[in-house]
Amino acid sequence: MADVLVIGSLNADLVVRVARFPAPGETIQGGDLATLPGGKGANQAVAAARQGVSVAMLGRVGNDNFGDLLLDNLKSNHVDTSLVRRDAAATGTAMIIVDQHGQNSIVLSPGANGKVSPADVEPASLPDVKLVLFQLEIPLETVLRAAAAAKKNGVRIMLNPAPARALPEELIAGSDFLLPNETELNLLTGQPVKDVASAEGAARALLAKGAQTVIVTLGANGALLVTKDEAKHIPAFKVQVVDTTAAGDAFIGGFASALLRGDELEQAVRYANACGALATTKFGAQPSLPNKEEVERLLRK
Ligand code: ADP
Numbered sequence: 001m002a003d004v005l006v007i008g009s010l011n012a013d014l015v016v017r018v019a020r021f022p023a024p025g026e027t028i029q030g031g032d033l034a035t036l037p038g039g040k041g042a043n044q045a046v047a048a049a050r051q052g053v054s055v056a057m058l059g060r061v062g063n064d065n066f067g068d069l070l071l072d073n074l075k076s077n078h079v080d081t082s083l084v085r086r087d088a089a090a091t092g093t094a095m096i097i098v099d100q101h102g103q104n105s106i107v108l109s110p111g112a113n114g115k116v117s118p119a120d121v122e123p124a125s126l127p128d129v130k131l132v133l134f135q136l137e138i139p140l141e142t143v144l145r146a147a148a149a150a151k152k153n154g155v156r157i158m159l160n161p162a163p164a165r166a167l168p169e170e171l172i173a174g175s176d177f178l179l180p181n182e183t184e185l186n187l188l189t190g191q192p193v194k195d196v197a198s199a200e201g202a203a204r205a206l207l208a209k210g211a212q213t214v215i216v217t218l219g220a221n222g223a224l225l226v227t228k229d230e231a232k233h234i235p236a237f238k239v240q241v242v243d244t245t246a247a248g249d250a251f252i253g254g255f256a257s258a259l260l261r262g263d264e265l266e267q268a269v270r271y272a273n274a275c276g277a278l279a280t281t282k283f284g285a286q287p288s289l290p291n292k293e294e295v296e297r298l299l300r301k
Pocket residue numbers: 181182216217218219220221222223236237238239241244245246247248249251272273274275276277280
């Protein structure tokens with residue numbers, strides 16, 4: 001069916017640009033509203049598909065216009081949507097404001113994403129894929145069941161533990177690839193993460209809990225690859241930042257695609273850094289996800 005199955009969220013992103021973030025109780029005026037396809041699950045599905053690997057998505061959207069928009073968008077990006085169900089709940093939405101420095105601030109309304117149930121991810125209902133990719137914008141009990149189902153089917157598990165939260169040890173132990181950012185790593189381990197050295201210490205704590213490979217994304221500082229055999233800091237590409245929304249999603253989709261094409265870990269992280277960097281050069285989530293040609297052009301520079 002596909003090489004990668006993404007089990008996760010689909011959101012309509014409602015985005016407004018502002019000069020600065022409002023203080024509590026303050027009303028400020030922003031720019032025009034943009035309604036864009038998003039959700040970490042769908043973003044990572046599209047990010048991987050744009051790098052040329054075959055991707056299927058499992059999740060739920062509402063029976064509403066946003067649901068139509070999100071399904072149409074996945075299809076136009078060549079993502080298989082046959083496992084995306086329509087739910088009575090509203091499609092998930094993310095209200096996003098982006099300031100003049102490209103920083104964002106987000107309120108999520110999970111809607112149909114909150115209804116993705118353990119019954120949706122029984123081993124028999126999962127297609128035959130090489131890699132299953134999760135985030136944490138669907139119920140945790142569903143993620144746990146899906147990870148167990150993937151393990152039972154002998155499929156590799158990649159987990160982006162976002163948004164940040166503490167996790168049951170079994171999920172960390174069951175992850176072949178764990179890809180947190182600094183905030184997520186701090187929350188998972190309780191250890192401060194403020195530079196490459198502290199990120200390595202915290203990543204090692206996840207290895208001690210059973211994760212096989214940990215890749216910490218460090219924003220403008222690139223990424224840190226940690227396995228039991230090596231710790232390697234791979235610097236970011238220098239680009240003109242417009243909006244950092246979905247940089248992490250671009251990185252993860254790019255990393256998954258590079259692995260599936262047979263890249264070594266370090267090479268795959270470099271590829272993912274290029275994907276993440278390019279995503280910061282454009283406004284929005286999915287519209288900013290680069291294609292394979294753009295990534296190869298940056299890698300040649
Ligand atoms: P998240 O968006 O999940 O917080 P990060 O901010 O760590 O994730 O960004 C993910 C990846 O995107 C980084 O590891 C890096 O490769 C790339 N990236 C992010 N910000 C920049 C930047 N300012 N310049 C270049 N690359 C960046």
